[in-house]
Each structure stands twice: as structure tokens, then as C-alpha cells.
Amino acid sequence: MSDGGGAGERRRLLLSDASFAVGSVCFAVAALPSIAAALGAVVTNVVFVVGSVFFTLGAGLALGVPDRSSSVIQFVGTLFFNVSTSQALIAAISAGAKGGTGWRPDAFGSICFLVSSVLAVVAVARQRGSSRDRAGVWLNLLGSVLFGFAAVGAFVLPGTDALLSPFWTGVGTVGGALCFLAAAVIGLLPAPGAQRAATASK
Structure with missing residues (x-):
């Protein structure tokens, strides 16, 4: 691989991590009950939509990068x-003054994130990745697990409008988003090797 290609891939991954950071902040903020109540159902769901778009942008930027095959599944998620x-969002707009409901994690997207995260952990372990890489993939895995808990908690009990676990729906969404945010921030930090190279060049 040429240095130019390596630099290009690094820029793509930086943009990917930046996109995931923005998306994670959107999900964490919109999932907080106090903020959702202040914003209203429509605006809250707009924030969720914006967050999901940034997630898609982040996963899309990582597609095709070597050792990032897990991003294909993540992109689908x-x-x-x-x-x-x-x-x-459409349901909230249709509900009008009645308010509607906020977004709840869906099972399919959460499963894709979980599978992608497991593959990433395995890949980093096989490649004996740096402690920075290991921290990032494990945080993503924890975030995916929490999103999974949120999806299970969001299951609507048959014959009712009640969720199986409103607690885990909220905690899983906020906690998962914060884990994704932490992983993205780690990815945005300069790699130790790059710091040493920059110091040596001075």
C-alpha cells in the first residue's frame, strides 16, 4: 500500500469516526426523557433521524477499507x-398535538450492530491490534449490547401499548450511544505511532 493510500484511508476513517461521534450525540441527547419532553415528539424524532444519517455516513466511509469488513454489516444496520x-418521525407528525411516540431501537439494526462489533473484536484480536484499537472495538461492542437491551426493552407487550422495559429502552439507548461516542473519540485521537513520527520529524 502506498503512503498516499494510507493517508487517504486515515482521512476516511477520521471522517467516519467524526460522523459516528455526531450521530452518537444525537441519539444520546434525543433519548434523554427531559430533553425529549422539552423538544417535543417531532423535533426529538428529527434529531434521531439526523443521528441515523450520520451513522450511515460513518459506516459508508469505512466501507472498502482493509480490515473493516465488519463495516458492511454495520452499514446495513x-x-x-x-x-x-x-x-x-412520520408517526409523530401524523399524531400532531397528541404528541406521538419517540423512536425506539429496532431489533434488525441492533442485531447488525452487535454482529459487526463481534467481528471487529475478533479481527483486532487476531491482528494483535494496539490498546487503542482494542478499547475502541470493545466500547463499540458494549454499545451494541446496550442497544440490544434497548431493543428488547422496547418490545410492545401483546394486547397493550406497554413496553416490556421502559427502563432498559432508555438506559440502553443513552448508554449505547455514549459508548459509541467514546469509541469514536478514541478513533479521532492521534495514533501513538503518528505522535512519535511527528516528534522525530521536528
Whole structure:
């Protein structure tokens, strides 16, 4: 691989991490009950839609980068989130003054994120990645697990409008988004090797 190609891939991954950071902030903020109540159902769901778009952008930027095959599954997961957040927004707009409901994690998107995260952890372990890489993939895995808990908690009990676990729906969404944010921030930090090279060049 040429240095130019390596630099190009690094820029793509930086943009990918930046996109995931923005998307994670959107999901974490919109999932907080106090903020959702202040913003209203429509605006809250708009924030979720914007967050899902940034997730898709982040996963798309990582497609085709060597050792990032897990991004294909992650990208598909973001598309599921695009659909579910858009559906929640349409429902909120249709409800009008009644308020409607906020977005709840969907099972398909959450499963894709979980599978992608597991593959990433395995890949980094096989490649004996740096502690920075290991921290990033494990945080993403934890975030995916929490999104999975949120999806299970968001299951609507048959014959009712009640969720199986409103607690885990909220905590799983906020906690998962914060884990994704932490992983993205780690990815945005300069690699130790790059710091040493920059110091040596001075």
C-alpha cells in the first residue's frame, strides 16, 4: 500500500469516526426523557433521524477499507435505523398535538450492530491490534449490547401499548450511544505511532 493510500484511508476513517461521534450525540441527547419532553415528539424524532444519517455516513466511509469488513454489516444496520427513525418521525407528525411516540431501537439494526462489533473484536484480536484499537472495538461492542437491551426493552407487550422495559429502552439507548461516542473519540485521537513520527520529524 502506498503512503498516499494510507493517508487517504486515515482521512476516511477520521471522517467516519467524526460522523459516528455526531450521530452518537444525537441519539444520546434525543433519548434523554427531559430533553425529549422539552423538544417535543417531532423535533426529538428529527434529531434521531439526523443521528441515523450520520451513522450511515460513518459506516459508508469505512466501507472498502482493509480490515473493516465488519463495516458492511454495520452499514446495513444503519439503514435499518434510517427506516425506523423515519417511521417514528412520520408517526409523530401524523399524531400532531397528541404528541406521538419517540423512536425506539429496532431489533434488525441492533442485531447488525452487535454482529459487526463481534467481528471487529475478533479481527483486532487476531491482528494483535494496539490498546487503542482494542478499547475502541470493545466500547463499540458494549454499545451494541446496550442497544440490544434497548431493543428488547422496547418490545410492545401483546394486547397493550406497554413496553416490556421502559427502563432498559432508555438506559440502553443513552448508554449505547455514549459508548459509541467514546469509541469514536478514541478513533479521532492521534495514533501513538503518528505522535512519535511527528516528534522525530521536528
